[in-house]
Amino acid sequence: MHPELSRRTLLLTSAAGGVAAWAGLPALSASADPLVYDSPAAFDAAQAGYLASNAQDNEVGLYAWGESYFLLALLRMYEAYQDERYLRTFEDRARHLMKTTDHARRVQDYAGRSGKVWRTAGNYTAGHGVLPDGNGTPAIQLRWAGIRSAESTAEVLNVADGTFDLVLRNPATTSVVTLPAVSLDPASPTYVVTAVNNAYNASLRWTAVDLRTAPAAAPAPAATTIAFKSQYYVFAVHTGMIAFPLARYARMVLQSPKLRRSQEFAREVLDAATAAVAFHDPEWVSRADGTGDYVWPKGAPIPFDGTIQPYNQSQGIGQVLVELFRVTKQPRYRTRVLQMLKAYEPALRLVGDAYVWTYWPPYSQLYAGYPKTAGISEYTPSYPASKQIEDLSHAAISTEFVHAAYDAGIAGGPATDIQRFTKTFTQKLIRSATEVWYRVDGTGDAVPANAVQCARWGAYAEQDLLVYQQSLRVYDAVQLVPVQGSHALGIAYLNWAKNSGWRNK
Numbered sequence: 001m002h003p004e005l006s007r008r009t010l011l012l013t014s015a016a017g018g019v020a021a022w023a024g025l026p027a028l029s030a031s032a033d034p035l036v037y038d039s040p041a042a043f044d045a046a047q048a049g050y051l052a053s054n055a056q057d058n059e060v061g062l063y064a065w066g067e068s069y070f071l072l073a074l075l076r077m078y079e080a081y082q083d084e085r086y087l088r089t090f091e092d093r094a095r096h097l098m099k100t101t102d103h104a105r106r107v108q109d110y111a112g113r114s115g116k117v118w119r120t121a122g123n124y125t126a127g128h129g130v131l132p133d134g135n136g137t138p139a140i141q142l143r144w145a146g147i148r149s150a151e152s153t154a155e156v157l158n159v160a161d162g163t164f165d166l167v168l169r170n171p172a173t174t175s176v177v178t179l180p181a182v183s184l185d186p187a188s189p190t191y192v193v194t195a196v197n198n199a200y201n202a203s204l205r206w207t208a209v210d211l212r213t214a215p216a217a218a219p220a221p222a223a224t225t226i227a228f229k230s231q232y233y234v235f236a237v238h239t240g241m242i243a244f245p246l247a248r249y250a251r252m253v254l255q256s257p258k259l260r261r262s263q264e265f266a267r268e269v270l271d272a273a274t275a276a277v278a279f280h281d282p283e284w285v286s287r288a289d290g291t292g293d294y295v296w297p298k299g300a301p302i303p304f305d306g307t308i309q310p311y312n313q314s315q316g317i318g319q320v321l322v323e324l325f326r327v328t329k330q331p332r333y334r335t336r337v338l339q340m341l342k343a344y345e346p347a348l349r350l351v352g353d354a355y356v357w358t359y360w361p362p363y364s365q366l367y368a369g370y371p372k373t374a375g376i377s378e379y380t381p382s383y384p385a386s387k388q389i390e391d392l393s394h395a396a397i398s399t400e401f402v403h404a405a406y407d408a409g410i411a412g413g414p415a416t417d418i419q420r421f422t423k424t425f426t427q428k429l430i431r432s433a434t435e436v437w438y439r440v441d442g443t444g445d446a447v448p449a450n451a452v453q454c455a456r457w458g459a460y461a462e463q464d465l466l467v468y469q470q471s472l473r474v475y476d477a478v479q480l481v482p483v484q485g486s487h488a489l490g491i492a493y494l495n496w497a498k499n500s501g502w503r504n505k
Helices: 007-013 040-051 063-081 085-099 192-199 236-254 257-278 311-328 331-347 392-407 418-429 448-462 466-478 485-498
Strands: 127-132 138-144 153-160 163-169 177-182 206-210 224-227 284-286 292-294 349-351 354-356 430-432
Touching: 040 063, 040 485, 063 085, 063 236, 063 485, 085 236, 085 257, 127 153, 127 224, 138 192, 163 192, 177 192, 192 206, 236 257, 236 311, 236 392, 257 311, 292 311, 292 331, 311 331, 311 392, 331 392, 354 418, 392 418, 392 448, 418 430, 418 448, 418 466, 448 466, 448 485, 466 485
Parallel strands: none
Antiparallel strands: 127 138, 138 206, 153 163, 153 224, 163 177, 284 292, 349 354
16 A cells, blocks of 8 residues: 655655755755646756756766656657647757767767767776886786776886886775786786786776787886776667657657658658667677677677676667667567567566566676686676666666557567556555655665656556656655756656656657
8 A cells, every 4th residue: 555645745744855965966945835746847947957967978978867868858748748849849959969979079989980879988988098118118908997997097116127016096996906016028927917807806897908919028117107098988778868769759750740840850860860779780689599688899898898788778779679660660670679578588577466677687697697717708807696686767767668669569478568567666666655665676775866766667657647646756755956867857757647648659
């Protein structure tokens, strides 16, 4: 049972801003009028809050985890109210996105590609530092594959008789790795590449490779401190999150007689989404059992290169494939979606009437764990078994994908049992009248910054209005001042559910 409390009761029993302050969320002042979160006025406030961030690229993930949500929010608001001003704003933002692809900006990823996609770096990618020999020639590439990679340093000390001490630091950990009397000579028992790679573990993600075409003994480098640079990579999930609303807009417009004025632009947007998805075709792996996933290329400068991507990341691009199938009718898109849905089945455990699943696919390398001897990954040579249950925010990407497939009429067996995913929310995620759990099995404390992400499950309000009612109660209890793209999407879904927006999908 989930008590039905009035919004006024919730406001009176929640200290203004108290729950938000400790979670890093902006809070309403005591004198501010509370937002009515399922109103257009609340969305206007969310729009203003998000646009103030002025995202100009995806270098630190602002498009993937901000702009993408805002764009989808605009489409949900249009479905809720049939007000074309939301589409006009969407079109302005879509033009901005298409003008700021890597190709348009003339920038490249780690492999020298300049695609019609949006690269990223920062906390998402590995950092490189170059250790020279005593002649100043680049000799060894030092790497940290974890957060704050660009803040890593390598210090060369105590140079003597062809050896030197190497001290590796990254501010994400208090552990300093000191390698005494290492050498550039591959024949030496203290060869620096071997020493660095032996220091690697799941917490200290240092690795090294020799850059020389013919590695051999060389003079030791001069004492110095080497700075690291983040590498650039294009994540399939980033592309998926960004391209999903683009493809959805194109489908909505091209299939709507009343939106003819936008159809020429919609075809441009469709081309952009199609090109973005195609960029990742080399990462797709189909299997003989009818399943498939996106797999990170081995040698890409990211954590977990060479491994199967988690469900939410493959499915992030899967939702784009759904929309491309709906608008183009090309069977290859439907086939790939069906392969993803079948790959989802091994993780879907029925608990009561609800689905519970893991972050990593049960057949993946990360779920089982792997040793260095497996040769699976260059930047993460080994890793322990990771069998954690999916959390509500990452799960919202998967559930958006599943509902999109359902809406498209793509029957994917158990993985498109919409009622069981709905029960995940209503039977597992709901903790109290104003709270949700962090994980989809009904465990873990969800601080308000996590809790407000529950509204991104809003598509399932079509199946059970409790999804909308609970999300609204959570927003009222937190008294969130919306500033993020995900906040805008949550508020859009509250409006969408209140107005039965599914009638206009």
